[in-house]
Amino acid sequence: MDKKAQAGIVLICTILGFFVSVQVKNVGQNDSGxxxxxxxxxxxxxxxxxxxxxxxxxxxxxMEYKDEILKYQENASEESGTIELLKNELDKAEVLSGLSEVTGPGVTVTLTDGDSNSSVNVDSNMYIIHDEDVLRVLNELRAAGAEAISLNGERIVATSEIRCAGPTISVNNTRTAAPFVINAIGNPSELESALKMRGGVADILSRWVKIDIVQQEELTLPAYKGLMDFKYADKRSGDSNETDKK
Amino acid sequence: MKLIKNNLVFILAIAGFAVGALTGWMTNIYVSDSVSYYAAAIILAVSDSVMGAIKNYISSTYRFKEFIIGIVVNIVAVIAFIFAGSKLGIDLYMAVEIVFGIKIFEKISKIRSFLLNKSQSCDKI
Structure with a gap:
């Protein structure tokens, strides 16, 4: 066996050892991530x-709740303070239920029927706004933190329906037709970006219908015009926690 | 003394491996994650070639040229294979690891049986 051959094996083994240790060291270093x-x-x-x-x-x-509790405790003895607090609570409830007119920043979303004239062989039904489309927009607005919403001048409240009624949509038992103008009060940029999210509502709807989103500095939403009388629902008197448990 | 002289190449190979490992440990060479796959597979390929060389050396069919060309071809093939795998979206480096793992074990078993037979024949004499 000649010397050259032996030297070859030894040299390759040396190089191999070098790389093995480098690799082992690196793998050990990067192991965590x-x-x-x-x-x-x-x-x-x-x-x-x-x-x-x-x-x-x-x-x-x-922290807010704690502050609230503290306020109640502080004002427990002072009659006038309690009344003011109750009035604040009532205001909040009114905004939430839609019984009062509200103003604030927000967005205006306008939904218009798309034009299907562009190509012949398409289902023209796809280019008409349906109740589902409006519902999706409303749902997205609510998810993005809209505090008050109106559709074509009808305030959306807890009992509002949005339902297909022939060529129109019925809201609060009032029929409205396209274009649908949705006003929502909330953080304008947040609402807009929630709608315009990639793969979101506006992205999908804009394939068939026209959707226009404009940020507004000040919007005024009308109060709920309908009647609020409850024939069947009755508020349970006493501790409200018990009703939940049942 | 004769034993050392006969097995000098193995002792030198192991010593070389140790020296290489030590220098590798001392130097701070950073291998990025993507290169790490290639390095690991190349280490396996070269280990296979070295095992093959040892086997051939014992059975005295070792040829220096064949050994070096084998290593170079193995490395090139491994790199091409893994690169193709990464382009095709398949983890082909696993195939490389399995194939060379099997080959290394085969060679180890051949070396072992060869040494065993040799020592047995020595005992008989």
Whole structure:
């Protein structure tokens, strides 16, 4: 066996040893993160951020409730203070139920029927706005934190229906036709971005119908015009917690 | 003394491996994650070639040229294979690892049986 051949094996073994140790060292260094792919990492980060935001919001809520309790306690003896607080609560309830006119910043969403004339062989029904389309927009607005919503001048309240009624849509038992103008009070940029999200409501609807979203500095929403009398629902007297348990 | 002289190449190979490992450990070379797959597969390919060389050396069919060409071809093939895998979206480096793993074990078993037979024949004499 000649010397050259032996030297060859030895040299290759040396190089091999070098690379093995480099590789082992690197794998050891990267071990904590190397097997988590970049996409998964991003997802986890996103999840962490949303959870953090949620926690923060909940913490804020707790602090608000604590303040509220404190106020009630402070004003327990003072009659006038209690009345004012109750009035505030009533105002809040009125805004929530839609019994009072409200103003504030928000967005105006206009839904107009698309034109199906562009091509012949299409289902023209797709280019007409249906009650589902309006409902999807409303749902998205609510999810984005809209505090008050109206559709073609009809305030949307807890008992409002949005329902197909022939060529029109029935809202609060009043029929309205396209174009549908939805006013929503809330954080304008948040509402707009929620609708315009990629793959979101506006993205999908704009394939068939025209959807126009405009941020407004000040909107005035009308109060609910209908009657609020309850024939069947009766508020339970006594401790309200018990009703939930049943 | 004769034993050392006969097996000098193995001792030198192991010593070379140790020296290489030590220098590798001392130097700070960073290998990124994507390159790491290639490096691991190439290490396996070269290990296979070295095992093959040892086997051939013992059975005295070792040829230096064949050894070096084998290593180079193996490395090129491995790189091409893994690169193609990454372009096709298949983890072909796993195939490389399995194939070379099997080959290394085969060679180890051949070396073992060869050494065993040799020592047995020595005992008989």
């Amino acid at each position: 190397s097997y988590v792919s970049a996409i998964r990492y991003e997802q986890l980060q996103d999840m962490l951020m949303t959870e953090k935001e949620k926690t923060e919001a909940l913490y804020k809520q707790v």
